[in-house]
Amino acid sequence: MSDVPAIIHWMQNSDIGTGIRESIWLFPIVETTHVLALALSVGILIWFDLRLMGWGMKHQPVSHVHKQIMPIAFVGFVIMFISGVLLFWSEAEKCYLSGFFRAKVLFLVLAGVNAGIFELATKKTIEDWDKYPIPPVKARMAGLISIISWAAVIIAGRATAYNLF
């Protein structure tokens, strides 16, 4: 593990990194929290995405689903992000060198940008969508990109853990 930036090397060998990596209980606990928070964040977000695409929860108004579901998904994201940073910290060198981890970060950024555009721009007319069973194309696209990028994040995350290929 030679060709890594100084900060990655420092994280890997810091007290926090070494502590999590070498603890019998800490790593599994942080990892389990990460996976459970996944269900709380992505698991719930997917239902909003499905609603956006007009594939699920068709009886509920879009704006209603958004208002009810997103705060809970957000809590999940905070837990997932914190536990994810800790996992990265403990295996910084392995993650940095892993092609799958880089792909994961890329899809995370894609999911983030997609969500940002939706929340800041697309969402402005959300109240109008309630009148129709299926939202406009730009909203459906946001839902589709969200589902695809999150699925890719999960797949790449699993592949990082197994060090595949």
Place this chain on the structure above:
Amino acid sequence: MHYFLPFFRWCDSTWLGETIRSSRIYFPIIETFHLLALTILFGAVIVLNLRLCRIIMKGQPVQQVAQDLSPWALWSLVVILSSGIMLFLSEAMKCYASKPFQVKMVFLFSALIFHFTIHRKVTRTDREPGRLSGILVGTVNALLWLGVGLGGRGIGFL
């Protein structure tokens, strides 16, 4: 437990189990499907149970929310169970010796029975469940599925 030993041995020696074991990438790929599907199922379980506890979607009837979620939840359950059986076949002997696996199975069968009996009964009638029974059924259901998830993660670690 030793009554089950021949069954676990047989599972371990099946063609499917041996095939999955023989490759380095089959197991992770099947496990990824397992994880993707359980994300959908857990999401549905959480949404429905939060509704039962009257935390979200208070304006929508429980029955309606349950009906909207159920086709996706059911299909994800099918994917979870079939991928889960494949994973099990490939390491049945490891599972036989694994305490977390036993815990997971107890939670799994309890969760399935509870889900398709009491939980279904409460979520599939026009009558809105009482505040207390809604909270009770929702919480028990969520905890049972949480136990399945924790036990499952434990198999990989312990």
